[in-house]
Amino acid sequence: MQKRRQLTLGLLFASPWIAGFLAFTLIPMVSSLYFSFTDYHIIGAPQWIGFNNYLEMFTQDPLFWASLWNSLIYSVVSVPLDVVLALIVAVLLNMGVPGRFFFRTVFFLPTIVPGVVTAIVWTLLYSTQNGILNAFLSGLHIASIPWLSSPDWAMRALILMTTWGIGQTVIIFLASLQDVPLHLYEAAKLDGARSLDLFRYVTVPLISPVILFNVIINLIQALQTFAIPFIMTGGGPLNSTMLYPVQVYLNAFQSFRMGYASAEAWFMFATIFALTLLTLRFSRSVVHYS
Protein backbone atom coordinates (compact mmCIF):
# COMPACT_ATOMS: atom_id res chain seq x y z
CA MET A 1 0.00 0.00 0.00
CA GLN A 2 2.81 2.35 1.07
CA LYS A 3 4.70 1.46 -2.08
CA ARG A 4 1.70 2.20 -4.23
CA ARG A 5 1.34 5.62 -2.59
CA GLN A 6 5.00 6.40 -3.22
CA LEU A 7 4.71 5.46 -6.86
CA THR A 8 1.63 7.66 -7.28
CA LEU A 9 3.32 10.58 -5.57
CA GLY A 10 6.53 10.17 -7.58
CA LEU A 11 4.66 9.96 -10.86
CA LEU A 12 2.50 12.93 -9.90
CA PHE A 13 5.52 15.18 -9.37
CA ALA A 14 7.22 13.83 -12.51
CA SER A 15 4.04 14.03 -14.61
CA PRO A 16 4.86 17.30 -16.45
CA TRP A 17 7.93 15.73 -17.95
CA ILE A 18 6.30 12.36 -18.63
CA ALA A 19 3.34 13.98 -20.40
CA GLY A 20 5.66 16.32 -22.29
CA PHE A 21 7.95 13.47 -23.28
CA LEU A 22 5.02 11.56 -24.77
CA ALA A 23 3.45 14.56 -26.51
CA PHE A 24 6.51 16.47 -27.68
CA THR A 25 9.20 13.80 -28.09
CA LEU A 26 8.12 10.16 -28.29
CA ILE A 27 4.94 10.44 -30.37
CA PRO A 28 6.51 13.02 -32.75
CA MET A 29 9.57 10.80 -33.21
CA VAL A 30 7.48 7.75 -34.04
CA SER A 31 5.24 9.72 -36.40
CA SER A 32 8.31 11.28 -38.01
CA LEU A 33 9.64 7.80 -38.69
CA TYR A 34 6.28 6.95 -40.27
CA PHE A 35 6.24 10.18 -42.35
CA SER A 36 9.72 9.34 -43.64
CA PHE A 37 8.13 6.46 -45.56
CA THR A 38 5.42 8.64 -47.06
CA ASP A 39 4.88 11.35 -49.59
CA TYR A 40 3.28 14.13 -47.55
CA HIS A 41 2.72 17.79 -48.39
CA ILE A 42 0.64 18.94 -45.36
CA ILE A 43 -2.39 19.28 -47.63
CA GLY A 44 -4.01 15.89 -48.14
CA ALA A 45 -3.13 12.59 -46.51
CA PRO A 46 0.35 11.03 -46.36
CA GLN A 47 0.87 8.45 -49.14
CA TRP A 48 2.89 5.36 -48.20
CA ILE A 49 5.81 5.05 -50.62
CA GLY A 50 8.09 2.63 -48.77
CA PHE A 51 11.79 3.40 -49.04
CA ASN A 52 11.41 5.84 -51.94
CA ASN A 53 12.40 8.92 -49.90
CA TYR A 54 15.58 7.20 -48.76
CA LEU A 55 16.30 5.96 -52.28
CA GLU A 56 15.83 9.46 -53.67
CA MET A 57 18.15 10.91 -51.01
CA PHE A 58 20.94 8.46 -51.70
CA THR A 59 20.66 8.14 -55.47
CA GLN A 60 18.93 11.15 -57.02
CA ASP A 61 19.51 14.19 -54.84
CA PRO A 62 22.92 15.80 -55.40
CA LEU A 63 22.05 18.49 -52.86
CA PHE A 64 21.63 15.86 -50.15
CA TRP A 65 25.22 14.66 -50.65
CA ALA A 66 26.60 18.17 -51.11
CA SER A 67 25.00 19.44 -47.91
CA LEU A 68 26.02 16.36 -45.95
CA TRP A 69 29.58 16.82 -47.14
CA ASN A 70 29.48 20.55 -46.28
CA SER A 71 28.24 19.85 -42.75
CA LEU A 72 30.94 17.21 -42.24
CA ILE A 73 33.70 19.53 -43.45
CA TYR A 74 32.31 22.37 -41.38
CA SER A 75 32.23 20.21 -38.25
CA VAL A 76 35.47 18.34 -38.73
CA VAL A 77 37.42 21.58 -39.26
CA SER A 78 35.66 23.91 -36.84
CA VAL A 79 35.42 21.59 -33.82
CA PRO A 80 39.15 20.84 -33.39
CA LEU A 81 40.00 24.45 -34.26
CA ASP A 82 37.63 25.83 -31.63
CA VAL A 83 38.47 23.28 -28.93
CA VAL A 84 42.23 23.78 -29.33
CA LEU A 85 41.88 27.57 -29.37
CA ALA A 86 39.64 27.47 -26.30
CA LEU A 87 42.15 25.29 -24.47
CA ILE A 88 45.00 27.68 -25.31
CA VAL A 89 42.99 30.66 -24.07
CA ALA A 90 42.01 28.80 -20.89
CA VAL A 91 45.63 27.81 -20.18
CA LEU A 92 46.77 31.41 -20.68
CA LEU A 93 43.99 32.67 -18.40
CA ASN A 94 45.08 30.15 -15.78
CA MET A 95 48.67 31.48 -15.66
CA GLY A 96 47.96 34.13 -13.04
CA VAL A 97 47.74 37.01 -15.51
CA PRO A 98 46.41 40.35 -14.28
CA GLY A 99 42.91 41.33 -15.46
CA ARG A 100 41.66 37.76 -15.66
CA PHE A 101 38.09 38.77 -14.86
CA PHE A 102 38.12 41.28 -17.73
CA PHE A 103 39.50 38.73 -20.19
CA ARG A 104 37.01 36.08 -19.15
CA THR A 105 34.18 38.54 -19.77
CA VAL A 106 35.51 39.50 -23.21
CA PHE A 107 35.78 35.88 -24.34
CA PHE A 108 32.38 34.95 -22.97
CA LEU A 109 30.46 37.95 -24.29
CA PRO A 110 30.05 36.72 -27.90
CA THR A 111 28.25 33.58 -26.69
CA ILE A 112 25.32 35.65 -25.43
CA VAL A 113 24.98 37.50 -28.75
CA PRO A 114 21.90 36.12 -30.58
CA GLY A 115 22.62 34.30 -33.85
CA VAL A 116 20.65 36.85 -35.88
CA VAL A 117 22.78 39.72 -34.55
CA THR A 118 26.01 37.73 -35.05
CA ALA A 119 25.06 36.93 -38.64
CA ILE A 120 24.32 40.56 -39.55
CA VAL A 121 27.42 41.98 -37.83
CA TRP A 122 29.72 39.43 -39.48
CA THR A 123 28.19 40.04 -42.89
CA LEU A 124 29.33 43.64 -42.46
CA LEU A 125 32.79 42.61 -41.22
CA TYR A 126 33.16 40.32 -44.23
CA SER A 127 32.24 42.99 -46.83
CA THR A 128 34.57 42.61 -49.79
CA GLN A 129 34.84 46.34 -50.57
CA ASN A 130 36.62 47.91 -47.59
CA GLY A 131 35.04 45.64 -45.00
CA ILE A 132 36.99 45.85 -41.76
CA LEU A 133 38.62 42.43 -42.24
CA ASN A 134 39.81 43.25 -45.73
CA ALA A 135 40.94 46.68 -44.55
CA PHE A 136 43.08 44.92 -41.95
CA LEU A 137 44.48 42.57 -44.60
CA SER A 138 45.27 45.46 -46.92
CA GLY A 139 47.25 46.98 -44.03
CA LEU A 140 49.34 43.80 -44.22
CA HIS A 141 49.53 44.16 -48.02
CA ILE A 142 47.31 41.14 -48.58
CA ALA A 143 44.83 41.36 -51.44
CA SER A 144 41.20 41.64 -50.42
CA ILE A 145 39.28 38.38 -50.04
CA PRO A 146 35.76 37.86 -51.44
CA TRP A 147 34.72 36.28 -48.10
CA LEU A 148 31.05 35.56 -48.64
CA SER A 149 30.70 36.10 -52.38
CA SER A 150 33.08 33.37 -53.56
CA PRO A 151 32.21 29.66 -53.36
CA ASP A 152 35.84 28.96 -52.41
CA TRP A 153 35.88 31.33 -49.46
CA ALA A 154 32.36 31.26 -48.04
CA MET A 155 32.83 28.02 -46.10
CA ARG A 156 36.19 29.19 -44.72
CA ALA A 157 34.53 32.43 -43.64
CA LEU A 158 31.82 30.47 -41.85
CA ILE A 159 34.38 28.29 -40.07
CA LEU A 160 36.54 31.26 -39.08
CA MET A 161 33.50 32.87 -37.48
CA THR A 162 32.92 29.92 -35.16
CA THR A 163 36.08 30.86 -33.23
CA TRP A 164 34.20 33.92 -31.99
CA GLY A 165 31.89 31.58 -30.07
CA ILE A 166 34.43 29.62 -28.01
CA GLY A 167 33.45 31.36 -24.73
CA GLN A 168 31.53 28.49 -23.15
CA THR A 169 34.25 26.00 -24.00
CA VAL A 170 36.85 28.35 -22.49
CA ILE A 171 34.85 28.61 -19.24
CA ILE A 172 34.50 24.84 -18.97
CA PHE A 173 38.22 24.31 -19.63
CA LEU A 174 39.17 27.02 -17.14
CA ALA A 175 37.10 25.38 -14.39
CA SER A 176 38.68 22.01 -15.10
CA LEU A 177 42.21 23.47 -15.09
CA GLN A 178 41.55 24.99 -11.69
CA ASP A 179 40.56 21.54 -10.45
CA VAL A 180 43.97 20.00 -11.23
CA PRO A 181 45.62 19.47 -7.82
CA LEU A 182 48.69 21.69 -7.42
CA HIS A 183 50.74 18.99 -5.68
CA LEU A 184 50.81 17.01 -8.92
CA TYR A 185 52.56 19.91 -10.66
CA GLU A 186 54.99 20.30 -7.78
CA ALA A 187 55.82 16.59 -7.77
CA ALA A 188 56.47 16.68 -11.51
CA LYS A 189 58.61 19.82 -11.17
CA LEU A 190 60.78 18.08 -8.57
CA ASP A 191 61.36 15.39 -11.16
CA GLY A 192 62.66 18.13 -13.45
CA ALA A 193 59.65 18.48 -15.76
CA ARG A 194 59.45 21.68 -17.81
CA SER A 195 56.29 23.68 -18.48
CA LEU A 196 55.48 21.97 -21.75
CA ASP A 197 56.08 18.55 -20.18
CA LEU A 198 53.77 19.51 -17.33
CA PHE A 199 51.10 20.43 -19.84
CA ARG A 200 51.61 17.31 -21.93
CA TYR A 201 51.97 14.73 -19.15
CA VAL A 202 50.01 16.19 -16.23
CA THR A 203 47.39 18.67 -17.45
CA VAL A 204 46.19 17.00 -20.63
CA PRO A 205 45.65 13.51 -19.14
CA LEU A 206 43.86 14.96 -16.12
CA ILE A 207 41.46 17.11 -18.13
CA SER A 208 41.05 14.63 -21.00
CA PRO A 209 37.45 13.74 -20.01
CA VAL A 210 36.60 17.45 -20.22
CA ILE A 211 38.31 17.72 -23.63
CA LEU A 212 36.20 14.81 -24.83
CA PHE A 213 33.03 16.42 -23.41
CA ASN A 214 33.78 19.69 -25.22
CA VAL A 215 34.54 17.90 -28.49
CA ILE A 216 31.24 16.02 -28.37
CA ILE A 217 29.12 19.03 -27.38
CA ASN A 218 30.74 21.19 -30.08
CA LEU A 219 30.35 18.41 -32.66
CA ILE A 220 26.63 17.98 -31.94
CA GLN A 221 26.15 21.74 -32.17
CA ALA A 222 28.18 22.08 -35.36
CA LEU A 223 26.18 19.36 -37.13
CA GLN A 224 22.96 21.20 -36.26
CA THR A 225 24.13 24.70 -37.25
CA PHE A 226 21.33 26.51 -39.02
CA ALA A 227 20.67 30.19 -38.24
CA ILE A 228 24.01 31.72 -39.20
CA PRO A 229 24.46 30.22 -42.70
CA PHE A 230 20.71 30.56 -43.34
CA ILE A 231 20.78 34.29 -42.61
CA MET A 232 24.20 35.15 -44.03
CA THR A 233 24.33 33.25 -47.29
CA GLY A 234 21.12 31.22 -47.54
CA GLY A 235 23.42 28.30 -48.37
CA GLY A 236 25.14 30.05 -51.29
CA PRO A 237 27.05 30.99 -53.30
CA LEU A 238 26.54 27.89 -55.48
CA ASN A 239 25.46 25.88 -52.40
CA SER A 240 28.98 26.18 -50.98
CA THR A 241 27.60 26.90 -47.48
CA MET A 242 24.50 24.75 -47.82
CA LEU A 243 24.77 22.97 -44.48
CA TYR A 244 22.60 19.91 -43.95
CA PRO A 245 20.05 21.54 -41.57
CA VAL A 246 19.53 24.47 -43.98
CA GLN A 247 18.69 22.02 -46.72
CA VAL A 248 16.29 20.09 -44.43
CA TYR A 249 14.60 23.39 -43.53
CA LEU A 250 14.17 24.34 -47.19
CA ASN A 251 12.67 20.95 -48.07
CA ALA A 252 10.31 21.02 -45.08
CA PHE A 253 9.20 24.63 -44.86
CA GLN A 254 9.63 26.02 -48.36
CA SER A 255 8.84 23.02 -50.55
CA PHE A 256 6.63 21.48 -47.82
CA ARG A 257 8.01 18.02 -48.64
CA MET A 258 7.34 16.80 -45.09
CA GLY A 259 7.90 13.10 -45.82
CA TYR A 260 11.22 13.64 -47.58
CA ALA A 261 12.43 16.12 -44.95
CA SER A 262 11.48 13.64 -42.19
CA ALA A 263 13.67 11.03 -43.84
CA GLU A 264 16.50 13.54 -43.99
CA ALA A 265 15.99 14.47 -40.31
CA TRP A 266 16.20 10.82 -39.31
CA PHE A 267 19.36 10.43 -41.33
CA MET A 268 20.78 13.44 -39.46
CA PHE A 269 19.89 11.82 -36.14
CA ALA A 270 21.64 8.61 -37.20
CA THR A 271 24.72 10.54 -38.40
CA ILE A 272 25.05 12.51 -35.16
CA PHE A 273 24.58 9.34 -33.14
CA ALA A 274 27.18 7.47 -35.19
CA LEU A 275 29.75 10.28 -35.04
CA THR A 276 29.30 10.62 -31.27
CA LEU A 277 29.79 6.88 -30.81
CA LEU A 278 32.83 6.99 -33.08
CA THR A 279 34.34 9.81 -31.04
CA LEU A 280 33.69 7.90 -27.81
CA ARG A 281 35.22 4.73 -29.25
CA PHE A 282 38.27 6.59 -30.53
CA SER A 283 38.66 8.39 -27.20
CA ARG A 284 38.74 5.18 -25.16
CA SER A 285 42.45 4.74 -25.79
CA VAL A 286 43.24 8.44 -25.25
CA VAL A 287 41.04 9.65 -22.42
CA HIS A 288 42.19 9.09 -18.89
CA TYR A 289 39.50 8.60 -16.24
CA SER A 290 40.76 8.95 -12.70
Added chain:
Amino acid sequence: MGQTGQVDRSKMAQGQALAQPLRRATHYALLRLKTSLAFIVLLVFAGAFLVPIVWMVSTSLKVDAQVFTDPPTWLPSPLKWSNYADALTYFDFGPDLRNTLTITLPAVTGTLISSALVAYSLSRLQWPGRDVVFAFILATMMIPKWVTLIPLYILFNKIGWVGTFLPLQVPAWAGDAFSIFLLRQFFRQLPQEMFDAAAIDGAGHATMFWRLVLPLSKPALAVVVLFSFTNNWTDFLGPLIYLSDPSQYTLMLGQYNFFGVHSTAWTQLMASNVMILAPMIILYFFTQRLFIAGITFTGLRG
Protein backbone atom coordinates in the same frame (compact mmCIF):
# COMPACT_ATOMS: atom_id res chain seq x y z
CA MET B 1 80.47 26.09 -14.41
CA GLY B 2 83.52 24.37 -15.78
CA GLN B 3 83.87 20.75 -14.68
CA THR B 4 87.10 20.07 -16.54
CA GLY B 5 90.58 20.44 -15.16
CA GLN B 6 91.57 21.63 -11.73
CA VAL B 7 88.81 23.29 -9.80
CA ASP B 8 89.60 25.66 -7.02
CA ARG B 9 87.64 24.52 -3.94
CA SER B 10 86.92 27.99 -2.63
CA LYS B 11 85.74 29.19 -6.01
CA MET B 12 83.38 26.24 -6.21
CA ALA B 13 81.96 27.03 -2.78
CA GLN B 14 81.48 30.62 -3.87
CA GLY B 15 79.79 29.45 -7.03
CA GLN B 16 77.43 27.24 -5.09
CA ALA B 17 76.55 30.04 -2.69
CA LEU B 18 75.75 32.19 -5.71
CA ALA B 19 73.94 29.52 -7.67
CA GLN B 20 70.99 29.16 -5.30
CA PRO B 21 69.75 32.79 -5.34
CA LEU B 22 70.74 33.07 -8.99
CA ARG B 23 68.63 30.08 -9.89
CA ARG B 24 65.73 31.44 -7.89
CA ALA B 25 66.11 34.84 -9.55
CA THR B 26 66.15 33.28 -13.01
CA HIS B 27 63.17 31.17 -12.04
CA TYR B 28 61.14 34.23 -11.08
CA ALA B 29 62.35 36.23 -14.06
CA LEU B 30 61.25 33.38 -16.32
CA LEU B 31 57.91 33.15 -14.57
CA ARG B 32 57.37 36.88 -14.96
CA LEU B 33 58.39 36.66 -18.60
CA LYS B 34 55.92 33.82 -19.16
CA THR B 35 53.10 35.66 -17.44
CA SER B 36 53.85 38.81 -19.44
CA LEU B 37 53.86 36.82 -22.67
CA ALA B 38 50.56 35.19 -21.75
CA PHE B 39 49.17 38.62 -20.94
CA ILE B 40 50.23 40.03 -24.30
CA VAL B 41 48.78 37.09 -26.24
CA LEU B 42 45.50 37.41 -24.31
CA LEU B 43 45.43 41.13 -25.00
CA VAL B 44 45.73 40.49 -28.74
CA PHE B 45 43.01 37.79 -28.65
CA ALA B 46 40.74 39.98 -26.54
CA GLY B 47 41.24 42.88 -28.96
CA ALA B 48 40.22 40.64 -31.86
CA PHE B 49 37.19 39.36 -29.95
CA LEU B 50 36.00 42.89 -29.27
CA VAL B 51 36.26 44.04 -32.91
CA PRO B 52 32.78 42.84 -33.97
CA ILE B 53 31.07 44.49 -30.99
CA VAL B 54 33.06 47.72 -31.20
CA TRP B 55 32.51 47.87 -34.97
CA MET B 56 28.78 47.30 -34.51
CA VAL B 57 28.48 50.17 -32.02
CA SER B 58 30.74 52.43 -34.09
CA THR B 59 28.82 51.76 -37.32
CA SER B 60 25.50 52.39 -35.57
CA LEU B 61 26.61 56.01 -35.03
CA LYS B 62 28.06 56.72 -38.49
CA VAL B 63 26.84 58.63 -41.48
CA ASP B 64 26.63 56.30 -44.50
CA ALA B 65 29.79 57.72 -46.06
CA GLN B 66 31.90 56.52 -43.13
CA VAL B 67 30.84 52.85 -43.15
CA PHE B 68 33.33 51.67 -45.78
CA THR B 69 36.34 53.94 -45.67
CA ASP B 70 39.98 53.13 -46.24
CA PRO B 71 41.50 53.32 -43.65
CA PRO B 72 38.54 52.30 -41.46
CA THR B 73 36.82 54.93 -39.33
CA TRP B 74 36.66 53.75 -35.72
CA LEU B 75 35.37 56.94 -34.15
CA PRO B 76 32.53 58.35 -36.19
CA SER B 77 32.17 62.09 -36.45
CA PRO B 78 29.62 63.52 -36.33
CA LEU B 79 27.82 61.01 -34.08
CA LYS B 80 24.63 60.26 -35.94
CA TRP B 81 22.30 59.30 -33.07
CA SER B 82 19.30 59.56 -35.41
CA ASN B 83 20.22 56.12 -36.84
CA TYR B 84 18.52 54.68 -33.75
CA ALA B 85 15.31 56.56 -34.42
CA ASP B 86 15.53 55.72 -38.14
CA ALA B 87 15.97 52.02 -37.36
CA LEU B 88 12.57 52.11 -35.65
CA THR B 89 10.91 53.00 -38.96
CA TYR B 90 12.19 49.75 -40.52
CA PHE B 91 11.84 47.60 -37.47
CA ASP B 92 8.89 47.60 -35.02
CA PHE B 93 10.99 47.43 -31.90
CA GLY B 94 8.14 48.07 -29.42
CA PRO B 95 5.62 45.51 -30.75
CA ASP B 96 8.36 42.95 -31.41
CA LEU B 97 9.63 43.37 -27.86
CA ARG B 98 6.11 42.85 -26.53
CA ASN B 99 5.73 39.66 -28.64
CA THR B 100 9.08 38.37 -27.43
CA LEU B 101 8.05 38.93 -23.82
CA THR B 102 4.64 37.32 -24.45
CA ILE B 103 6.48 34.17 -25.52
CA THR B 104 9.40 34.31 -23.12
CA LEU B 105 7.62 34.96 -19.81
CA PRO B 106 5.19 32.00 -19.88
CA ALA B 107 7.90 29.75 -21.34
CA VAL B 108 10.36 30.61 -18.55
CA THR B 109 7.67 30.25 -15.86
CA GLY B 110 6.67 26.86 -17.24
CA THR B 111 10.24 25.61 -17.48
CA LEU B 112 10.94 26.71 -13.92
CA ILE B 113 7.84 25.23 -12.25
CA SER B 114 7.81 21.95 -14.14
CA SER B 115 11.55 21.35 -13.98
CA ALA B 116 11.52 21.96 -10.21
CA LEU B 117 8.59 19.57 -9.66
CA VAL B 118 10.20 16.82 -11.73
CA ALA B 119 13.59 17.36 -10.11
CA TYR B 120 11.94 17.06 -6.69
CA SER B 121 10.42 13.75 -7.70
CA LEU B 122 13.80 12.49 -8.93
CA SER B 123 15.78 13.59 -5.89
CA ARG B 124 13.60 13.58 -2.75
CA LEU B 125 11.01 10.90 -3.53
CA GLN B 126 11.63 7.16 -3.61
CA TRP B 127 9.60 5.31 -6.18
CA PRO B 128 10.11 2.30 -8.44
CA GLY B 129 11.10 3.32 -11.96
CA ARG B 130 12.55 6.63 -10.85
CA ASP B 131 16.03 5.91 -12.18
CA VAL B 132 14.61 4.71 -15.50
CA VAL B 133 12.79 8.02 -15.93
CA PHE B 134 15.98 9.89 -15.05
CA ALA B 135 17.95 7.90 -17.64
CA PHE B 136 15.32 8.77 -20.25
CA ILE B 137 15.58 12.46 -19.36
CA LEU B 138 19.35 12.35 -19.86
CA ALA B 139 18.91 10.47 -23.14
CA THR B 140 16.54 13.10 -24.56
CA MET B 141 19.34 15.66 -24.28
CA MET B 142 21.08 13.75 -27.08
CA ILE B 143 18.15 13.91 -29.54
CA PRO B 144 18.62 16.65 -32.17
CA LYS B 145 15.63 18.96 -32.28
CA TRP B 146 15.45 18.46 -36.05
CA VAL B 147 13.91 15.01 -35.61
CA THR B 148 10.89 16.34 -33.72
CA LEU B 149 10.67 19.69 -35.53
CA ILE B 150 8.73 18.46 -38.56
CA PRO B 151 6.20 16.17 -36.81
CA LEU B 152 5.60 18.86 -34.17
CA TYR B 153 4.86 21.37 -36.92
CA ILE B 154 2.44 18.89 -38.47
CA LEU B 155 0.80 18.31 -35.08
CA PHE B 156 0.49 22.00 -34.23
CA ASN B 157 -0.80 22.67 -37.73
CA LYS B 158 -3.52 20.05 -37.24
CA ILE B 159 -4.75 21.55 -34.00
CA GLY B 160 -4.65 25.08 -35.42
CA TRP B 161 -1.73 26.39 -33.36
CA VAL B 162 0.47 27.45 -36.30
CA GLY B 163 0.33 31.23 -36.51
CA THR B 164 -0.14 31.54 -32.73
CA PHE B 165 2.36 31.84 -29.87
CA LEU B 166 1.21 28.53 -28.34
CA PRO B 167 3.83 26.22 -29.98
CA LEU B 168 6.51 28.48 -28.50
CA GLN B 169 4.95 28.70 -25.02
CA VAL B 170 3.33 25.35 -24.21
CA PRO B 171 6.14 22.77 -24.67
CA ALA B 172 8.20 24.61 -22.03
CA TRP B 173 5.65 23.46 -19.42
CA ALA B 174 6.94 19.91 -19.82
CA GLY B 175 10.16 21.02 -18.16
CA ASP B 176 13.57 21.05 -19.76
CA ALA B 177 16.00 18.14 -19.50
CA PHE B 178 19.05 20.24 -18.65
CA SER B 179 17.19 22.23 -16.00
CA ILE B 180 15.78 19.07 -14.41
CA PHE B 181 19.26 17.60 -14.30
CA LEU B 182 20.75 20.73 -12.73
CA LEU B 183 18.01 21.07 -10.12
CA ARG B 184 18.07 17.37 -9.26
CA GLN B 185 21.79 17.57 -8.43
CA PHE B 186 21.11 20.64 -6.30
CA PHE B 187 18.11 19.21 -4.43
CA ARG B 188 20.03 16.01 -3.64
CA GLN B 189 22.63 17.95 -1.69
CA LEU B 190 20.10 19.53 0.69
CA PRO B 191 20.55 18.01 4.20
CA GLN B 192 18.24 15.07 4.94
CA GLU B 193 17.80 16.12 8.62
CA MET B 194 15.74 19.12 7.54
CA PHE B 195 13.30 16.87 5.72
CA ASP B 196 13.13 14.49 8.68
CA ALA B 197 12.37 17.39 11.02
CA ALA B 198 9.71 18.71 8.65
CA ALA B 199 8.16 15.24 8.43
CA ILE B 200 7.96 15.04 12.25
CA ASP B 201 6.16 18.37 12.21
CA GLY B 202 3.66 16.75 9.89
CA ALA B 203 4.71 18.42 6.62
CA GLY B 204 3.71 16.67 3.42
CA HIS B 205 5.72 16.71 0.20
CA ALA B 206 3.84 19.69 -1.20
CA THR B 207 4.81 21.72 1.88
CA MET B 208 8.41 20.52 1.81
CA PHE B 209 8.70 21.38 -1.86
CA TRP B 210 7.20 24.82 -1.43
CA ARG B 211 8.55 25.83 1.97
CA LEU B 212 11.91 24.04 2.15
CA VAL B 213 13.30 23.13 -1.25
CA LEU B 214 12.38 26.18 -3.30
CA PRO B 215 13.58 28.85 -0.81
CA LEU B 216 16.85 26.97 -0.28
CA SER B 217 17.55 26.52 -3.98
CA LYS B 218 17.37 30.11 -5.17
CA PRO B 219 20.80 30.12 -6.90
CA ALA B 220 20.02 26.96 -8.90
CA LEU B 221 16.54 28.24 -9.79
CA ALA B 222 18.11 31.52 -10.91
CA VAL B 223 20.44 29.63 -13.27
CA VAL B 224 17.41 27.85 -14.77
CA VAL B 225 15.57 31.15 -15.25
CA LEU B 226 18.61 32.77 -16.82
CA PHE B 227 19.28 29.96 -19.32
CA SER B 228 15.65 29.54 -20.21
CA PHE B 229 15.26 33.29 -20.64
CA THR B 230 18.24 33.61 -23.00
CA ASN B 231 17.21 30.53 -25.00
CA ASN B 232 13.70 31.84 -25.59
CA TRP B 233 14.78 35.45 -26.13
CA THR B 234 17.30 34.53 -28.82
CA ASP B 235 15.31 31.69 -30.44
CA PHE B 236 15.20 32.08 -34.21
CA LEU B 237 14.09 28.76 -35.73
CA GLY B 238 10.91 28.39 -33.60
CA PRO B 239 9.42 31.81 -34.43
CA LEU B 240 10.62 31.44 -38.06
CA ILE B 241 8.56 28.29 -38.48
CA TYR B 242 5.46 29.12 -36.47
CA LEU B 243 4.94 32.86 -37.00
CA SER B 244 4.31 34.46 -40.37
CA ASP B 245 2.21 37.54 -39.62
CA PRO B 246 4.54 40.57 -39.15
CA SER B 247 2.38 41.74 -36.24
CA GLN B 248 3.53 38.61 -34.36
CA TYR B 249 7.23 38.91 -35.08
CA THR B 250 9.68 38.55 -32.22
CA LEU B 251 12.77 40.75 -31.96
CA MET B 252 14.86 38.10 -33.76
CA LEU B 253 12.35 37.65 -36.55
CA GLY B 254 11.84 41.40 -36.91
CA GLN B 255 15.57 41.96 -37.20
CA TYR B 256 15.94 39.08 -39.68
CA ASN B 257 13.16 40.58 -41.77
CA PHE B 258 14.72 44.06 -41.62
CA PHE B 259 18.03 42.60 -42.85
CA GLY B 260 16.23 40.70 -45.60
CA VAL B 261 14.48 43.80 -46.92
CA HIS B 262 17.16 46.48 -46.35
CA SER B 263 20.36 44.47 -46.43
CA THR B 264 22.58 47.50 -47.00
CA ALA B 265 21.10 49.93 -44.46
CA TRP B 266 24.15 49.18 -42.34
CA THR B 267 24.02 52.10 -39.93
CA GLN B 268 20.38 51.47 -39.01
CA LEU B 269 20.87 47.69 -38.96
CA MET B 270 23.70 48.09 -36.48
CA ALA B 271 21.61 50.50 -34.41
CA SER B 272 18.83 47.92 -34.09
CA ASN B 273 21.45 45.23 -33.37
CA VAL B 274 22.68 47.36 -30.47
CA MET B 275 19.12 47.79 -29.20
CA ILE B 276 18.55 44.03 -29.27
CA LEU B 277 21.88 43.23 -27.66
CA ALA B 278 21.95 45.92 -24.96
CA PRO B 279 19.39 44.29 -22.63
CA MET B 280 21.25 40.98 -22.89
CA ILE B 281 24.58 42.55 -22.04
CA ILE B 282 23.07 44.42 -19.09
CA LEU B 283 21.48 41.19 -17.86
CA TYR B 284 24.79 39.42 -18.25
CA PHE B 285 26.71 41.98 -16.21
CA PHE B 286 24.29 41.59 -13.31
CA THR B 287 24.19 37.81 -13.40
CA GLN B 288 27.68 36.93 -14.59
CA ARG B 289 28.40 34.68 -11.62
CA LEU B 290 25.28 32.59 -12.23
CA PHE B 291 26.03 32.25 -15.95
CA ILE B 292 29.53 31.00 -15.23
CA ALA B 293 28.31 28.66 -12.48
CA GLY B 294 25.70 27.17 -14.79
CA ILE B 295 28.15 26.58 -17.61
CA THR B 296 30.80 25.17 -15.31
CA PHE B 297 28.17 22.78 -13.97
CA THR B 298 27.47 21.50 -17.50
CA GLY B 299 31.11 20.83 -18.16
CA LEU B 300 32.11 19.17 -14.94
CA ARG B 301 29.23 16.71 -14.80
CA GLY B 302 29.68 15.69 -18.44
